[in-house]
Amino acid sequence: xxxxxxxxxxxxxxxxxxxxxxxxxxxxxxxxxxxxxxxxxxxxxxxxxxxxxxxxxxxxxxxxxxxxxxxxxxxxxxxxxxxxxxxxxxxxxxxxxxxxxxxxxxxxxxxxxxxxxxxxxxxxxxxxxxxxxxxxxxxxxxxxxxxxxxxxxxxxxxxxxxxxxxxxxxxxxxxxxxxxxxxxxxxxxxxxxxxxxxxxxxxxxxxxxxxxxxxxxxxxxxxxxxxxxxxxxxxxxxxxxxxxxxxxxxxxxxxxxxxxxxxxxxxxxxxxxxxxxxxxxxxxxxxxxxxxxxxxxxxxxxxxxxxxxxxxxxxxxxxxxxxxxxxxxxxxxxxxxxxxxxxxxxxxxxxxxxxxxxxxxxxxxxxxxxxxxxxxxxxxxxxxxxxxxxxxxxxxxxxxxxxxxxxxxxxxxxxxxxxxxx
Amino acid sequence: xxxxxxxxxxxxxxxxxxxxxxxxxxxxxxxxxxxxxxxxxxxxxxxxxxxxxxxxxxxxxxxxxxxxxxxxxxxxxxxxxxxxxxxxxxxxxxxxxxxxxxxxxxxxxxxxxxxxxxxxxxxxxxxxxxxxxxxxxxxxxxxxxxxxxxxxxxxxxxxxxxxxxxxxxxxxxxxxxxxxxxxxxxxxxxxxxxxxxxxxxxxxxxxxxxxxxxxxxxxxxxxxxxxxxxxxxxxxxxxxxxxxxxxxxxxxxxxxxxxxxxxxxxxxxxxxxxxxxxxxxxxxxxxxxxxxxxxxxxxxxxxxxxxxxxxxxxxxxxxxxxxxxxxxxxxxxxxxxxxxxxxxxxxxxxxxxxxxxxxxxxxxxxxxxxxxxxxxxxxxxxxxxxxxxxxxxxxxxxxxxxxxxxxxxxxxxxxxxxxxxx
Numbered sequence: 001x002x003x004x005x006x007x008x009x010x011x012x013x014x015x016x017x018x019x020x021x022x023x024x025x026x027x028x029x030x031x032x033x034x035x036x037x038x039x040x041x042x043x044x045x046x047x048x049x050x051x052x053x054x055x056x057x058x059x060x061x062x063x064x065x066x067x068x069x070x071x072x073x074x075x076x077x078x079x080x081x082x083x084x085x086x087x088x089x090x091x092x093x094x095x096x097x098x099x100x101x102x103x104x105x106x107x108x109x110x111x112x113x114x115x116x117x118x119x120x121x122x123x124x125x126x127x128x129x130x131x132x133x134x135x136x137x138x139x140x141x142x143x144x145x146x147x148x149x150x151x152x153x154x155x156x157x158x159x160x161x162x163x164x165x166x167x168x169x170x171x172x173x174x175x176x177x178x179x180x181x182x183x184x185x186x187x188x189x190x191x192x193x194x195x196x197x198x199x200x201x202x203x204x205x206x207x208x209x210x211x212x213x214x215x216x217x218x219x220x221x222x223x224x225x226x227x228x229x230x231x232x233x234x235x236x237x238x239x240x241x242x243x244x245x246x247x248x249x250x251x252x253x254x255x256x257x258x259x260x261x262x263x264x265x266x267x268x269x270x271x272x273x274x275x276x277x278x279x280x281x282x283x284x285x286x287x288x289x290x291x292x293x294x295x296x297x298x299x300x301x302x303x304x305x306x307x308x309x310x311x312x313x314x315x316x317x318x319x320x321x322x323x324x325x326x327x328x329x330x331x332x333x334x335x336x337x338x339x340x341x342x343x344x345x346x347x348x349x350x351x352x353x354x355x356x357x358x359x360x361x362x363x364x365x366x367x368x369x370x371x372x373x374x375x376x377x378x379x380x381x382x383x384x385x386x387x388x389x390x391x392x393x394x395x396x397x398x399x400x401x402x403x404x405x406x407x408x409x410x411x412x413x414x415x416x417x418x419x420x421x422x
Numbered sequence: 423x424x425x426x427x428x429x430x431x432x433x434x435x436x437x438x439x440x441x442x443x444x445x446x447x448x449x450x451x452x453x454x455x456x457x458x459x460x461x462x463x464x465x466x467x468x469x470x471x472x473x474x475x476x477x478x479x480x481x482x483x484x485x486x487x488x489x490x491x492x493x494x495x496x497x498x499x500x501x502x503x504x505x506x507x508x509x510x511x512x513x514x515x516x517x518x519x520x521x522x523x524x525x526x527x528x529x530x531x532x533x534x535x536x537x538x539x540x541x542x543x544x545x546x547x548x549x550x551x552x553x554x555x556x557x558x559x560x561x562x563x564x565x566x567x568x569x570x571x572x573x574x575x576x577x578x579x580x581x582x583x584x585x586x587x588x589x590x591x592x593x594x595x596x597x598x599x600x601x602x603x604x605x606x607x608x609x610x611x612x613x614x615x616x617x618x619x620x621x622x623x624x625x626x627x628x629x630x631x632x633x634x635x636x637x638x639x640x641x642x643x644x645x646x647x648x649x650x651x652x653x654x655x656x657x658x659x660x661x662x663x664x665x666x667x668x669x670x671x672x673x674x675x676x677x678x679x680x681x682x683x684x685x686x687x688x689x690x691x692x693x694x695x696x697x698x699x700x701x702x703x704x705x706x707x708x709x710x711x712x713x714x715x716x717x718x719x720x721x722x723x724x725x726x727x728x729x730x731x732x733x734x735x736x737x738x739x740x741x742x743x744x745x746x747x748x749x750x751x752x753x754x755x756x757x758x759x760x761x762x763x764x765x766x767x768x769x770x771x772x773x774x775x776x777x778x779x780x781x782x783x784x785x786x787x788x789x790x791x792x793x794x795x796x797x798x799x800x801x802x803x804x805x806x807x808x809x810x811x812x813x814x815x816x817x818x819x820x821x822x823x824x825x826x827x828x829x830x831x832x833x834x835x836x837x838x839x840x841x842x843x844x
Contacts, residue, residue: 013458015448016636019441022463026437036435038470041444041461048460055477196564199502199544207504214466215503216433217583223438283733289719290712293733297711300787300820302735308743309733311705311715317730365722395562396585398722 001177003029004069005039006052008076008086009160012041021075021165028169033181033229037069044077049089057151072153073173076160078143080122086157087146091130094150098128101135104144111142136172140164145172183229184238186246189265191221191411193257198222201252210238211245219403220265221411224249256420259411266410267298273417274305274355281413282351283309284322284343286334286360287377291406308351312343318360322346333372335360340378340389348382355417357381357409361392363401377405381412381421388412388421423599424459425451426491428474430498430508431582432465443497446588450596455603455651459491466499471511479573494575495595498582500565502544508579509568513552516572520550523557526566533564558594562586567594605651606660608668611687613643613833615679620644623674632660633667641825642687643833646671678842681833688832689720695839696727696777703835704773705731706744706765708756708782709799713828730773734765740782744768755794757782762800762811770804777839779803779831783814785823799827803834803843810834810843 005022012019022039029036040056042048056072077086091098104127109116112123126143129135133148136156141164147156154176158168190198195217207213210228217223226246230238250258260269274281283292293309296302310321315334318324324342332338343358361377368374373393380389390412394404415421427444434441444461451458462478464470478494499508513520526549531538534545548565551557555570558578563586569578576598580590612620617637629635632650639645648668652660672680682691696703705714715731718724732743737756740746746764754760765780783799790796795815802811812834816826837843 012444013448013461015445015450015452015458016638018445019461022434023437023440026435028437030437038465038474039435039441039461039463043460052460195502196542196545199504200542202504203544212432212505213503214432214438214505215501216438218439225438285712288716289724289728290707290715290731290733293712294710294716294824297735298821302711306711307736308739309712309735311712311731311733313719313725313731314729321730399720400585402716 001034001070002037002068003034004037004056004072006049006056006072006074007039007041007160008044008049008074008089009041010043010083012076013043020162021160024162024166025073025075025169028166028174029177030183032174032177032179033183033232034177035229044083044085046085046089046092049074049077049086050093053090053093053150057153069153071173071177072150072155073169074155074157075165078126078145078157078159080126080142084143087125087128087130090133090146090148090150090155090157094130094132094148096131099131100124100128101144103137104129104135107137107144108142111138136168138164138168139171140167147172180232181229182232182235183227184235184242185225185227186242186263187223187225187227188250188261188263189221189223189259189269190253190257191259191266191407191414193222193254195222198224198253202249205245205248205252207245211242213249219407220267221259221407256415256422259414266407266414267295270296270410270414270417271299271302271305273414275301277354277417279354279417280305280307280351281355281357282307282347282353283356284318284347284358285309285311286313286318286343287363288359288402288406288409289313291402292357292359292409295406295410307353310347310350318343318346322350335362335372335376335378337378337380337389337391340380341387344380344382344387344389348384355381355383355413357413359405359409361394361401361405363398363405365398375401377401377408379405379409379412381409381416383416386416386421388416423456423492424490425456426459426478426494427461428471428478428494428496429461429463429582430466430471430496430511431463432467432505434463434498435465442584443582443587446584447495447497447591450588450591451599453605453607454596454599454601455605456599466505466507468507468511468514471496471499471508472515475512475515475572479575491575493595493599494572494577495591496577496579497587500548500567500579500581502548502564506565509547509550509552512555512568512570512572512577512579516552516554516570518553521553522546522550523566525559526551526557529559529566530564533560558590560586560590561593562589569594602654603651604654604657605649606657606664607647607649608664608685609645609647610672610683610685611643611645611681611691612675612679613681613688613829613836615644615676617644620646620675624671627667627670627674629667633664635671641829642689643681643829678837678844681836688829688836689717692718692832692836692839693721693724693727695836697723699776699839701776701839702727702729702773703777703779704729704769704775705778706740706769706780707731707733708735708740708765709785710781710783710824710828710831711735713824714779714781714831717828717832729775732769732772740765740768744772757784757794757798757800759800759802759811759813762802763809766802766804766809766811770806777803777805777835779835781827781831783816783823783827785820785827787820797823799823799830801827801831801834803831803838805838808838808843810838
């Protein structure tokens, strides 16, 4: 089914709050093979919502691919305050009256634990719906939703409070959807492989409908996904086609760039590698101030692989906590290969861990020089057998330099532990 | 000016990523008195984007209030990969060819530090724009943007990577907008003061147009804002009215709940307090795994106040690094007042810092018991003169428990240093 979403609320347009409702609905519907045709955000405005309804319903009738939907979901504007206008807007579009719904009043009375007669008028409005539509129970809030058929298209209206929306969509929308299609998906993360190189590597691969490719970069790396929406009856043969194409993509990737063949993100991938080897890791962090340790302890089970770490922000701390020779710091500076390797050795020796990582760099905005500009970071990783230090120059502001340093360090740990460091 | 936004990307519709671009643009434009008419999200699809353009431009011509815009902003789909189709979609809508832009190639070549001839074809596409539009420089990424007039309406296309979008909108869009109104705003953070108590405290205060109040809770506390959008000519008198009302709000707040009267968020507030006293802080972290240290080193200048910290995830680490008596751990457990205070003492003694904080708790999802359920966290803060430990029970998943622990610890440090701990 193709589903359209209209989110209603001035606060969504004014930058007051980030709209998570489109995202949440997609996360609920996508795995069941339904797709979101579009997401539209409009303000708390009867006229604007009327125009939006008009647009969707007219486009659906004319068969335009983008706005054509099988179902339309409205979120927001059902609360008790004066800026909640979704009920009125739909009633006005349908040219019907609003009416108090008896069932909805019972729900509201039960939710507020008050007889209906004692509920103030301002609250009672949450039990009204446009005439001819059906009230939908909200088990986790005061405002009921409603559903009706408008111009032949089922329209659902749910409250905009995220927890209420998710509960009501699961309760009222999901059971009403036929499940005839399913989304098949293969996905993995790459790290340290530019999207430019990726584009060249994949250039000769042809992808025809219904297969869709996506490449999404963020600080964790690049998430590569191959997916197709298929009829349930075709599932088996499409799984085979998908696996065949997926393997072609994998074959075109440099093996060391693949974080985990099963799709684990880098934090989980490193934890899995350490768990498999029953090994522990320790860290010595300067400019990242604990950012790498936060990643290493992000997931349940991290106590199996991480016991201790050293935050050595100042030179003195590097000497006190890690035994870095003051001469090394004086001669080469805190941001140098020598210091990174000395921090690493101190960390390995003092922690007793099997693997370690040391980070020292200039996060900025101050502290840079021509020689060592802001963003210069030395990262050393090592075990009892092997130590390697690499110099990086990360772009971006202080927070980006710190985050990139932590994720790059994690990736070097991944390469070290899986013996792919070269 | 009325501004419309179209965000382009399958990942925005499929629940892969949360759309923050609409939000960021609103935050940029709103304070200058501009408003967002609508936000529309469509997939990476030439036809869908064409229909969306058609809709906006037709509605703008017909004067429909909702979709009528003075300026249209497109975000996303400008990268080098095969799912990046915005350039093609606009070219196809305009019935023009794509062409490589000489200036954009220079920018790309400078950004990649490579002669143009050595840039692979996959990357070069990022320097192409629809014929007749003007390439816009992207100082923080590889994909250029572009602007053109379509059906009389200025259309800007920017990359979808949030940092690139924000930079380019500030660089190219803001200077093109007239400024006749201005948003005046007073804002501060509270911490540890529930929105229910706030609502009671503020109940008797009346706010008339154009003054708007907002209260937005997040992990950093609750951000309280009083604002008004005014004509530039009225600015002075409105500033006075705003200051008068703002003082009334402040007078109704418990002083210890106010993070910083000048509006600094909690990270900056703590750093300022330490800098004023020329004091250092150290940390001993267990369940937060470095999360508090990350906050303490988030801002430039943090090296003046933070030198070292101890990540003691296991019991052994608490003994090795902080000298916590193994008996205390055996008798009271790692998550106890006694352990938190012993970690604090070890941290103060070994670091030599003026102030310290120790955190030990159960982040979950495993490890909880009836006595100490998941979310139980002991936080101790202290100086040479005073030590205090508090027990908390944080709701939420592992990541929320960790984040709440770190911010609550930071707030206890704030109260300790400013001598408001009671």
